Amino acid sequence: MNLFTATDILLPKIEDFFRWSVIACDQFTSQPEYWQEVEDNVGDAPSTLRLVLPECRLQPGYEKLIPQINANMESYLEQGVFRCCADSYVYVERTLLNGKIRRGLLGVIDLEQYSYKSDASCSIRATEQTVLERIPPRVAIRENAPVELPHIILFCDETEDTLLGNCEANKGSYPVLYDFDLMCGGGHITGWLISGEAKAAVDDLFAGYEAKCNAKYQGQAPVVLAVGDGNHSLATAKACYEAVKAKLSPEEAAKHPSRYAMVEIENIQDEAQEFEPIHRVIASCDVKGLLDKLQAEIGAAEGYPLSWVAGAEHGTIKVDPTKGKLTVKIVQDFLDAYLSEHDGSIDYIHGEDTVEELAKAPDTLGLILPPFDKGALFDSIQAQGALPRKTFSIGHAKEKRYYLEARRIK
Numbered sequence: 290m291n292l293f294t295a296t297d298i299l300l301p302k303i304e305d306f307f308r309w310s311v312i313a314c315d316q317f318t319s320q321p322e323y324w325q326e327v328e329d330n331v332g333d334a335p336s337t338l339r340l341v342l343p344e345c346r347l348q349p350g351y352e353k354l355i356p357q358i359n360a361n362m363e364s365y366l367e368q369g370v371f372r373c374c375a376d377s378y379v380y381v382e383r384t385l386l387n388g389k390i391r392r393g394l395l396g397v398i399d400l401e402q403y404s405y406k407s408d409a410s411c412s413i414r415a416t417e418q419t420v421l422e423r424i425p426p427r428v429a430i431r432e433n434a435p436v437e438l439p440h441i442i443l444f445c446d447e448t449e450d451t452l453l454g455n456c457e458a459n460k461g462s463y464p465v466l467y468d469f470d471l472m473c474g475g476g477h478i479t480g481w482l483i484s485g486e487a488k489a490a491v492d493d494l495f496a497g498y499e500a501k502c503n504a505k506y507q508g509q510a511p512v513v514l515a516v517g518d519g520n521h522s523l524a525t526a527k528a529c530y531e532a533v534k535a536k537l538s539p540e541e542a543a544k545h546p547s548r549y550a551m552v553e554i555e556n557i558q559d560e561a562q563e564f565e566p567i568h569r570v571i572a573s574c575d576v577k578g579l580l581d582k583l584q585a586e587i588g589a590a591e592g593y594p595l596s597w598v599a600g601a602e603h604g605t606i607k608v609d610p611t612k613g614k615l616t617v618k619i620v621q622d623f624l625d626a627y628l629s630e631h632d633g634s635i636d637y638i639h640g641e642d643t644v645e646e647l648a649k650a651p652d653t654l655g656l657i658l659p660p661f662d663k664g665a666l667f668d669s670i671q672a673q674g675a676l677p678r679k680t681f682s683i684g685h686a687k688e689k690r691y692y693l694e695a696r697r698i699k
Contacts, residue, residue: 420521
């Protein structure tokens with residue numbers, strides 16, 4: 290089995306994709322009004338809303354909702370809501386709120402070649418540390434589900450733009466599957482079917498990309514794909530597959546649909562991929578002591594700039610570049626060690642203005658991280674493993690992947 294390949298893709302036999310497609314379940318978890326708007330939009334129409342569990346509903350007793358979700362999946366299959374695009378890819382263009390177009394390619398990965406462990410050396414790796422406590426609720430849904438609906442995005446790292454560039458160049462020859470505005474201000478999305486000879490050409494393009502990864506990291510197991518979004522959903526797919534695999538022979542496991550997970554591949558080098566730093570605010574701490582320790586342990590005469598603010602005071606510390614390739618990992622490793630031995634609590638903040646406002650409180654230090662260098666991500670994972678949680682943010686909440694396609698996993 291190749292690392293990434295085409296698959297049998299399920300799409301609804303409906304014209305109203307607007308009500309069918311809803312945003313990833315882990316978005317707007319503290320904004321029930323968003324999901325109420327989704328409910329109002331969907332009404333009684335067939336929709337992926339009935340096939341997922343928005344995390345804003347992960348309240349005590351949520352387990353009672355899961356049998357109905359699985360029953361809805363079975364019902365949609367029995368009623369013929371889906372049609373199957375056999376042995377295919379889907380090329381996707383998502384027009385974002387800023388007008389930029391984010392391109393992607395939908396297929397499946399082999400979960401045997403993926404791990405969410407920080408020290409993994411396989412071809413598909415997590416970019417950030419996985420919170421194991423977030424997996425069981427997702428397993429409860431997937432373990433009895435007949436289909437999967439992905440919001441997982443994996444990055445390739447291709448400066449030549451060969452894979453997606455060729456898909457874009459040839460899209461005029463592909464059949465259009467859908468072309469519509471996403472609900473609740475999610476922008477616009479268009480998808481094209483890639484099958485037959487066109488599919489074989491994409492197979493060759495991905496094989497060429499994988500060969501370049503092997504050549505770049507000669508003598509090492511290379512990072513070929515890195516998780517950009519949906520890390521915990523992919524970890525859930527892995528956990529469910531491992532449970533199924535334990536009951537099968539090697540021959541049965543090799544062919545079982547749960548061995549694979551549907552994902553969308555995007556190019557980290559794409560102009561539309563905008564990474565934003567996530568800043569740190571440490572409250573109830575000894576500000577001077579923390580700054581002194583920070584300078585002593587990770588500071589240098591020259592290095593990566595790290596701005597700090599505490600009340601009316603502010604300054605910059607140069608972070609020693611010999612400590613690693615990414616400032617955020619060096620800083621987070623230091624903070625984890627420091628806070629394990631000293632007073633203080635940490636929060637993760639978007640926006641410099643918010644950091645400065647919070648840092649006005651007594652005994653509070655704000656650390657403003659520099660812009661995230663997305664070009665260093667693959668090399669950093671290759672050298673140091675998965676990054677700390679809250680390392681970076683990719684785009685805005687409304688720009689996360691919407692559920693659209695599905696695939697049988699039983």
